[in-house]
Amino acid sequence: MTAFPANIKSMFTRRFALVAGLLMLSSVAASACAVQESNTYPVELFSEMHYSQAYKAQEPPRLAPPAEAVVFASIGDPEQILNVPDKRERAYDPVVAGNLYQVNCAVCHGVGGKGDGKAVRHIISSSSFYATTQGVPYAAPPDLVNSAATRLTDRDIMVSFVTSGAVVMPAFGKLLPEEDIRDIVNYIFDDATGLSK
Numbered sequence: 001m002t003a004f005p006a007n008i009k010s011m012f013t014r015r016f017a018l019v020a021g022l023l024m025l026s027s028v029a030a031s032a033c034a035v036q037e038s039n040t041y042p043v044e045l046f047s048e049m050h051y052s053q054a055y056k057a058q059e060p061p062r063l064a065p066p067a068e069a070v071v072f073a074s075i076g077d078p079e080q081i082l083n084v085p086d087k088r089e090r091a092y093d094p095v096v097a098g099n100l101y102q103v104n105c106a107v108c109h110g111v112g113g114k115g116d117g118k119a120v121r122h123i124i125s126s127s128s129f130y131a132t133t134q135g136v137p138y139a140a141p142p143d144l145v146n147s148a149a150t151r152l153t154d155r156d157i158m159v160s161f162v163t164s165g166a167v168v169m170p171a172f173g174k175l176l177p178e179e180d181i182r183d184i185v186n187y188i189f190d191d192a193t194g195l196s197k
């Protein structure tokens, strides 16, 4: 019986240590975010960021429906329900392509493609792992409008650059289907409604 208060006390001390530990961990996680400077690359981007409800390559193939299954008639006719558009045949749409650009590229290359995205200050930071080990900060992402006009003037060459990536620039061949990459490159070159206008 005499040990009872001591037990309670140590239980509370342990609880307190656990809660304090969890709070510290969560604040570290919150400040680290998805972009960090402290790793091998000037910034670390996680491909998991690209998992979205719209792109389900991460899911296993689905089972075919049972042979005797019927279409639920009140929702629509079978033609409409089974008529899933083939992405490979879709035409270039600046709105779709512009969204793809903003989601995948603007964080580094900027909303207008000028190379002034939100992640740039981390990429060029003089306290990044890259800067401290190489002696010089990493270069900022290039201006894509200028690139399309003067350096990567051929769309196919730009598509293959974006597909294979570089040091900081992720290899988008692992993140997006080819038709999305083509759409984005068309959007960069588009001088009527896209980035180059």
Ligand code: HEC
Binding pocket: 043, 045, 101, 104, 105, 106, 107, 108, 109, 119, 123, 139, 140, 141, 142, 144, 147, 148, 151, 152, 158, 161, 162, 165, 166, 167, 168, 169, 170, 172, 184, 185
């Ligand atoms: C994490 C930041 C980042 C993201 C996201 C990113 N880029 Fe880049 N990009 C760079 C950097 C930095 C370079 C310079 C090459 C290097 O050092 O990696 C570059 C280079 C390029 C180049 C070569 C331009 C030239 O003239 O040298 C093209 C084209 C390009 N990016 C297109 C894109 C497209 C399209 C997307 C979206 C699908 C994209 N980038 C997403 C950082 C990024």
